[in-house]
Amino acid sequence: MPKTISIGELRQNPTRMLREVKAGATYMVTDHGEPIAEIAPRRQPRWVCGEEIDSVLRELGADDSWAREIATERSVVDVSDPWQGAR
Incomplete structure (x- = not known):
């Protein structure tokens, strides 16, 4: 309290x-x-891995359309490291 x-x-x-x-x-x-x-006291941020996020979303019952939207975004976003090989 x-x-x-x-x-x-x-x-x-x-x-x-x-x-x-x-x-x-x-x-x-x-x-x-x-x-x-x-x-309130500041809480230390903590790193959350993708598997944990996926698990929580499954528990919450994210709808299929949201899952399709995320899959589409992941397919078009370039996640490669632009600095890789530049060394």
């Missing part, structure tokens, strides 16, 4: 809140009690 902080509180002392976020806390920023933003 995120902590709540108003715009006014955030404006007065952003350093305290940012230290807590750096330590792992999540804050919901409110404007007159209405949630408007969430501030």
